[in-house]
Amino acid sequence: MEDLKSKLKAQIIEALNLQDTKPEDIDDNAPLFGEGLGLDSIDSLELMVLLERQYHIKVEDPREGRKILQSVQSMADFIQSKQPA
Amino acid sequence: MKVKCYIQGMAAISPQATFEGDVFSAPLVHTDSNLLTCMEPDYKPFIPANSLRRMTRLLKMGLTTALQSIRDSGVEAIGPIVTGTGKGSLQDTEKFIREIEQYKETALNPTPFIQSTYNSVNGLIALQVKGTAYNNTFVHRGFSFENALLDSMMLLAEGAPNTLTGALEEMTAEHFYIKSRIGFWKSTPTDSRQLYVQQSPGSIAGEGATFFVLTGTPTAHSKAALTGFKMLYKPTEAKVAAGLAEFKENVDLVLTGRNGDSRYEHFYRQVDTLFPGVPQLPFKHLCGEHDTAGAFGMWLAAQILHTQQVPAQWFPMLEALPANINRILLYNHFYGEQHTMIVLERV
Numbered sequence: 001m002e003d004l005k006s007k008l009k010a011q012i013i014e015a016l017n018l019q020d021t022k023p024e025d026i027d028d029n030a031p032l033f034g035e036g037l038g039l040d041s042i043d044s045l046e047l048m049v050l051l052e053r054q055y056h057i058k059v060e061d062p063r064e065g066r067k068i069l070q071s072v073q074s075m076a077d078f079i080q081s082k083q084p085a
Numbered sequence: 086m087k088v089k090c091y092i093q094g095m096a097a098i099s100p101q102a103t104f105e106g107d108v109f110s111a112p113l114v115h116t117d118s119n120l121l122t123c124m125e126p127d128y129k130p131f132i133p134a135n136s137l138r139r140m141t142r143l144l145k146m147g148l149t150t151a152l153q154s155i156r157d158s159g160v161e162a163i164g165p166i167v168t169g170t171g172k173g174s175l176q177d178t179e180k181f182i183r184e185i186e187q188y189k190e191t192a193l194n195p196t197p198f199i200q201s202t203y204n205s206v207n208g209l210i211a212l213q214v215k216g217t218a219y220n221n222t223f224v225h226r227g228f229s230f231e232n233a234l235l236d237s238m239m240l241l242a243e244g245a246p247n248t249l250t251g252a253l254e255e256m257t258a259e260h261f262y263i264k265s266r267i268g269f270w271k272s273t274p275t276d277s278r279q280l281y282v283q284q285s286p287g288s289i290a291g292e293g294a295t296f297f298v299l300t301g302t303p304t305a306h307s308k309a310a311l312t313g314f315k316m317l318y319k320p321t322e323a324k325v326a327a328g329l330a331e332f333k334e335n336v337d338l339v340l341t342g343r344n345g346d347s348r349y350e351h352f353y354r355q356v357d358t359l360f361p362g363v364p365q366l367p368f369k370h371l372c373g374e375h376d377t378a379g380a381f382g383m384w385l386a387a388q389i390l391h392t393q394q395v396p397a398q399w400f401p402m403l404e405a406l407p408a409n410i411n412r413i414l415l416y417n418h419f420y421g422e423q424h425t426m427i428v429l430e431r432v
Contacts, residue, residue: 016138019138038135042139042195042199045195049192049195052191052192053188
């Protein structure tokens, strides 16, 4: 799980071009939108694309997306829940 | 077109040091790669970091130049925003198209798609300055900037308090290659300083972002007045000559878009015949050839009129100029198709 979160943080930084942010600056449970990283609605679309490209997971329901993209922890939980056992 | 308008503020990002510093001491930037690339400033003082991270080159260049021209004008509330671009953000367009192929039309990033649209710079400017007035982008190859200018003059004639009028163009490796295949550039590497001497098919590529704040009435800060304007599409030589003759009176200097392309040089040679004894300066060795290079020419003309100085180091071919430069004719064409004549006067 810890490896997945570290990898995810690096992927978020790269996908969103967060130039002055390092993986260790992102708190696992800090909100990604509004406070925390201060991401916006276009970023949420970019993160959906990230999930599809890197983890082959397509989020069909936008309401579900809101919960999944709350934090790095919630994204990692979601990815893990979709991984084959 | 009889409408007169005034340049209140202007800014240019170009291959020369036109954005920051003193243009009269900045050395001439030259190339032998057939491509003049823009000298980009630090964008951080102009664009919030959170927005900057998403923008590609042209968007940063366009937005920054627009904001600088507004600062330069002293105008607080910007009215209509009107721009011209031949190709828009090529970097975003290429990324988007590449990803369509790479990901087989699935999982596409929204950002390059949004920013690949021609009017994305206009949108960013409006958001940044909170402008809710008329907002339009013209995409008409070599007439893109000129149509933006014409539209701006009409808006001013209808009573708009001011317009933010500009042009933007970028060159990418991919686009440079495509255009080289269709004969836009010279087939052998050419020193940009020798551009006008080495007459052969093609020119050298360039890029740039240029913005003006225009008003319908002069102020104490006006830099120049635009008093004559004509566009001719695929004209004969005779029509070009007749067009140039309309602006013959009292011209102190002619700025030409000469670009070393032997296929279309005959149009510019008419200037030699029609304006004997009037000094001429070409400007494409400074900005390269591109759809909206005319905007750079207009910036240069306004700069000369406002300061009553020519950046001599940029013009090794410079001969004696009149003591006062009160009227400049700018004549440019884009590969023999879109021809533009603009008259600028000292205020």
